[in-house]
Amino acid sequence: MRRTQARFTVTAGAIVTDNAGRVLLLHHRFRPGSGWGIPGGFIKLGEQPDQALRRELREEIGLEIEALKLFRTRAFRKARQIEIVFCCRARGETEQLSFEIKRLAWFDPHELPAELPRDQAELIELAAGIGAVTQH
Numbered sequence: 001m002r003r004t005q006a007r008f009t010v011t012a013g014a015i016v017t018d019n020a021g022r023v024l025l026l027h028h029r030f031r032p033g034s035g036w037g038i039p040g041g042f043i044k045l046g047e048q049p050d051q052a053l054r055r056e057l058r059e060e061i062g063l064e065i066e067a068l069k070l071f072r073t074r075a076f077r078k079a080r081q082i083e084i085v086f087c088c089r090a091r092g093e094t095e096q097l098s099f100e101i102k103r104l105a106w107f108d109p110h111e112l113p114a115e116l117p118r119d120q121a122e123l124i125e126l127a128a129g130i131g132a133v134t135q136h
Helices: 049-061 118-127
Strands: 009-017 023-028 040-042 064-076 081-091 101-107
Touching: 009 049, 009 064, 009 118, 040 049, 049 064, 049 081, 049 101, 064 118
Parallel strands: 009 081
Antiparallel strands: 009 023, 009 040, 023 101, 064 081
16 A cells, blocks of 8 residues: 555644734745745644644744634645645734744735735635635
């Protein structure tokens, strides 16, 4: 089985909103491209996707979440990665940043930064009900 079946890393990410409907984006030190993206990270062995997301948010920015719902799953061939994307709401606020995170910011879904990867912008727009995801 190991020789014939593809292997993938699995990540959990989220479109996190606040009470004003703004979307949380993180500027990561080690993320390719502009560094901006939705929060998330790798799922550890034995961890459930929702647990991994909660852990990553606590570790990276000290944020707790609520109203967690599965939104989308995506597979990337080049990175050999499966991404599980949730929608959720922030519980409280944070200004805590781990070494991995340069900056966090809240954005209106209609005014996302130009440096945000297009596929993530499309996910946010779809979640906010302002766009449709195009097929690549």
